[in-house]
Amino acid sequence: xxxxxxxxxxxxxxxxxxxxxxxxxxxxxxxxxxxxxxxxxxxxxxxxxxxxxxxxxxxxxxxxxxxxxxxxxxxxxxxxxxxxxxxxxxxxxxxxxxxxxxxxxxxxxxxxxxxxxxxxxxxxxxxxxxxxxxxxxxxxxxxxxxxxxxxxxxxxxxxxxxxxxxxxxxxxxxxxxxxxxxxxxxxxxxxxxxxxxxxxxxxxxxxxxxxxxxxxxxxxxxxxxxxxxxxxxxxxxxxxxxxxxxxxxxxxxxxxxxxxxxxxxxxxxxxxxxxxxxxxxxxxxxxxxxxxxxxxxxxxxxxxxxxxxxxxxxxxxxxxxxxxxxxxxxxxxxxxxxxxx
Amino acid sequence: xxxxxxxxxxxxxxxxxxxxxxxxxxxxxxxxxxxxxxxxxxxxxxxxxxxxxxxxxxxxxxxxxxxxxxxxxxxxxxxxxxxxxxxxxxxxxxxxxxxxxxxxxxxxxxxxxxxxxxxxxxxxxxxxxxxxxxxxxxxxxxxxxxxxxxxxxxxxxxxxxxxxxxxxxxxxxxxxxxxxxxxxxxxxxxxxxxxxxxxxxxxxxxxxxxxxxxxxxxxxxxxxxxxxxxxxxxxxxxxxxxxxxxxxxxxxxxxxxxxxxxxxxxxxxxxxxxxxxxxxxxxxxxxxxxxxxxxxxxxxxxxxxxxxxxxxxxxxxxxxxxxxxxxxxxxxxxxxxxxxx
Numbered sequence: 001x002x003x004x005x006x007x008x009x010x011x012x013x014x015x016x017x018x019x020x021x022x023x024x025x026x027x028x029x030x031x032x033x034x035x036x037x038x039x040x041x042x043x044x045x046x047x048x049x050x051x052x053x054x055x056x057x058x059x060x061x062x063x064x065x066x067x068x069x070x071x072x073x074x075x076x077x078x079x080x081x082x083x084x085x086x087x088x089x090x091x092x093x094x095x096x097x098x099x100x101x102x103x104x105x106x107x108x109x110x111x112x113x114x115x116x117x118x119x120x121x122x123x124x125x126x127x128x129x130x131x132x133x134x135x136x137x138x139x140x141x142x143x144x145x146x147x148x149x150x151x152x153x154x155x156x157x158x159x160x161x162x163x164x165x166x167x168x169x170x171x172x173x174x175x176x177x178x179x180x181x182x183x184x185x186x187x188x189x190x191x192x193x194x195x196x197x198x199x200x201x202x203x204x205x206x207x208x209x210x211x212x213x214x215x216x217x218x219x220x221x222x223x224x225x226x227x228x229x230x231x232x233x234x235x236x237x238x239x240x241x242x243x244x245x246x247x248x249x250x251x252x253x254x255x256x257x258x259x260x261x262x263x264x265x266x267x268x269x270x271x272x273x274x275x276x277x278x279x280x281x282x283x284x285x286x287x288x289x290x291x292x293x294x295x296x297x298x299x300x301x302x303x304x305x306x307x308x309x310x311x312x313x314x315x316x317x318x319x320x321x322x323x324x325x326x327x328x329x330x331x332x333x334x335x336x337x338x339x340x341x
Numbered sequence: 342x343x344x345x346x347x348x349x350x351x352x353x354x355x356x357x358x359x360x361x362x363x364x365x366x367x368x369x370x371x372x373x374x375x376x377x378x379x380x381x382x383x384x385x386x387x388x389x390x391x392x393x394x395x396x397x398x399x400x401x402x403x404x405x406x407x408x409x410x411x412x413x414x415x416x417x418x419x420x421x422x423x424x425x426x427x428x429x430x431x432x433x434x435x436x437x438x439x440x441x442x443x444x445x446x447x448x449x450x451x452x453x454x455x456x457x458x459x460x461x462x463x464x465x466x467x468x469x470x471x472x473x474x475x476x477x478x479x480x481x482x483x484x485x486x487x488x489x490x491x492x493x494x495x496x497x498x499x500x501x502x503x504x505x506x507x508x509x510x511x512x513x514x515x516x517x518x519x520x521x522x523x524x525x526x527x528x529x530x531x532x533x534x535x536x537x538x539x540x541x542x543x544x545x546x547x548x549x550x551x552x553x554x555x556x557x558x559x560x561x562x563x564x565x566x567x568x569x570x571x572x573x574x575x576x577x578x579x580x581x582x583x584x585x586x587x588x589x590x591x592x593x594x595x596x597x598x599x600x601x602x603x604x605x606x607x608x609x610x611x612x613x614x615x616x617x618x619x620x621x622x623x624x625x626x627x628x629x630x631x632x633x634x635x636x637x638x639x640x641x642x643x644x645x646x647x648x649x650x651x652x653x654x655x656x657x658x659x660x661x662x663x664x665x666x667x668x669x670x671x672x673x674x675x676x677x678x679x680x681x682x
Contacts, residue, residue: 032496040427040494041389048382048389054437054471054482086381096395096482130395141395141437141482153381155373 005105018105020126027091029147030125041092041127046147051082057137065181065195068107070208072114075140078234080122081212081287083146085232087154087220090146092127093119097141098134122214152226154291159229159248163292165311166227166301168216170260171237172276175283176200176268177207202264210287216306223300227291238281239334240290242320248292251318254311254332257325281322281332346446359446361467368432370488371466382433382468387488392423398478406522406536409448411549413455416481419575421463422553422628424487426573428495428561431487433468434460438482439475463555493567495632500570500589504633504654507568507642509557511601512578513617516624517541517609518548543605551628557647564641568632579622580675581631583661589633592659595652595673598666622663622673 010018032040041048055075057063063071076093083090095115099108119126124144159165181204184195197204213232220227229244237259245252259280269276292313293301301307311322320332351359373381382389396416398404404412417434424431436456440449460467465485500506522545525536538545554573561568570585578600586593600621610617633654634642642648652663661673 032494040489041391042491043384043389044386048384048486050382050433050435050469050484050486052435052437052469052471052482052484054439054473054480056439056473056475056477056480058476059439059474092391094391094393094484096393098395098397098400098480128391128393130393132395132397133400134397135399136397136477139395139397139439139480141393143391143393143435143484145389145391145486148381150383153373 003106006101008101010105027123027125029091030127032127041145043147045150047150047153049083049086049088049146049148049153050143051079051086051146052141052143053079053082055140055142057139062181062185063138064185066208068110069114069117071140072111073118073209074114075142076115076118076122076124076144077210077212078287079142079144080118080124080214081210081232081234083144084212084214084217085230085289086146086148087152087217087227087230088146088148089217090122090124090144092125092145094128094143095126095140096130096132098132098139100134100137103138122212154227154230155247156229156231156244157247157249159244159250159292159313160294161250161313161315163228163294163313164298164301164309165241165252165254165290165292165313166307166309167233167237167260167288167290168213168307169286169288170262170265171233171281171286171288172269172279172283173203173206173262173265174210174285174287175236175279176265176274177203177205178285179272179274180204180268181207200264200268202262203268207285210285212287213289216289219304225293225297225300227293230289230291233286233288233290234284236282236284236334237290238332239284242332242334244290244292245316245320248313249316251314251316252311252320252332253314253318254322256322258308258310260308260310344447347442349442351446368464368466370432371468373468382486384488386491388491388494390424390427390429390487390489390494391484392420392427392487393482393484394420394423396481396483398480403522403526404479405526407549409451410455410458412481413452414459414550415455416483417456417459417463417465417485418551418553419628420483420485421459421465421555422551422573422575424485425553425555425558426571426630427487427489428493428558428568428571429487429489430558431463431465431485433466433486435469435484435486436467436481437471437473439473439480441475441478444479463553495568495571496588497570497572497585498588498590500585500591500633500654501635502591502654502656504569504635505639505642505650506582506593506595506631506633506652506654507648507650508574508578508601508629508631509554509648510627510629511603511606512574512622512627512629513610513620513624514544514547514603514606515551515626515628516577516620517606517615518544518546519626520613520615521545521609522548541605541609543603544609548626551626553628554630557630560645566634566638566641568634571630571632574627574629574631575625577623577625577675578631579673580625583673583675585631585633586654586657586661589654590657592655592657593652593661593673594655594659595663597663599649599651601649601651
């Protein structure tokens, strides 16, 4: 039988001690980690970048189909993605959780296994947090800290006319992964039938265990590329490129046939009679990097086959458009993940 | 009639824009604030201190008697208190909230009024955050960033035998404020009678609108005092001094007659037939600073009548004790605010 230790048997401080007992620091800049009122980070000669996310059960994740270990991993990764999106290197995270007594210590250990796996993979230190009881589901708040050489960070407002619009990886898969999981959940609730994921490992994995594009930032550094603007694709490509256009005061043209979509994504989209382009434009949580570069960087970008050049920046007056395969021009509209609508 | 704007009418990004439209940065180290994937902080030649807290409706606050403006103020202040407890100066905060549609935009504006009031008073910049919908009450996560001269931060593990144990301000009032508010809530629910706070402004204010002890850190700097250990009193004096003893591997003696308790607190405690000493030892959320200093700093500490010297540090083998007014010796036990028990 699986062991179940009640959280109350450890108490808050016992729980923190227990969950952080194997925590080791990896960064020289981590002067002081978990266990005091605050953590201490030393960033002499660098600039500090900070990002934070709040993840709520029933809004951002469904524990019915989200393994806790994956959830812990993803909670860290989505924050690191924001730091990379600034062209910075994450160095520390702080993590707060609110949990009800429906969770056992073993369940939280699984969650932290994922947290530590992400910290290990991305070379960041968990340096603090807060643990509290919740009457109302599982609540996760992560703040990531990163560093960047002075003024080397990349914002959303630097896109200039004729810049190339680029994206790493492929788009829409996480949304399709969510769609299949929601479908199987509904079938299970109605009929009791076990989930049939039809070997959809790629799209399900993109949702449940996303990665942050550390490699992209490293490629930029190695090849002397400084994007003019950048952000991560968390709300959906169309919503996100509109942010860059708004903040840079420019317009854009995207090409439907340039959007990178994985074959498994296309296949499953067709099966559901969904338009793969719509999934790529509006699906969120891909955590790819969307960036613009000056045309003089074309060769360097083109040399990396993990990047797609999907369009270019125009004057603001030219609007924000997408050219379809058939050559038609449509206005881009945000249909991202607006949790508040 | 009061205006009520549905949050959905603004959307997530509209809401962030709306709530941060008057946000101004105050610190030179704030290179980039709200509106990108991350904030950028420049701490050349200083060390960065980070602290985070998660505040949940129904666990940490009750909106039945907590004005939203006070809640916003307190959410920031409790984090700043942790930064001061490191002997550091807070410079930035990031704030994430989860809200359900039971809240109007006006309600959130009230909350942010409090947030900005705290930022203004303590000279910190709000530099980012996350806003999401919640199905499950109001959720607040704050991470504060501070700076400190290299290696000038004060931890919990530096208390040495014969050090003086000191505390700022007075203790137990926030707990008594909570007690009166809970009592009046119960009476209201049972009888509909309006709250009678009996002019208990001090104790109620200590709970609803606490302050962080910036002035204490400033006094230390002016008078060349470096505490050997320090933390803020958030869980209750006995629980907190036991943390210092554990992490410093020492014991302690406290004197009941030295515990600073406000007259209004005493008066109300007696009225409820509570022991004011028990309230001071076990009541949480006072956000005073508990610290130890070398005896050679006695004069400097004694010269500030906002400080109380409440005991001294002993060898670990001597245990953790309190000497009562009657001269009896009792073992100190943690009876702080353990949300998980």
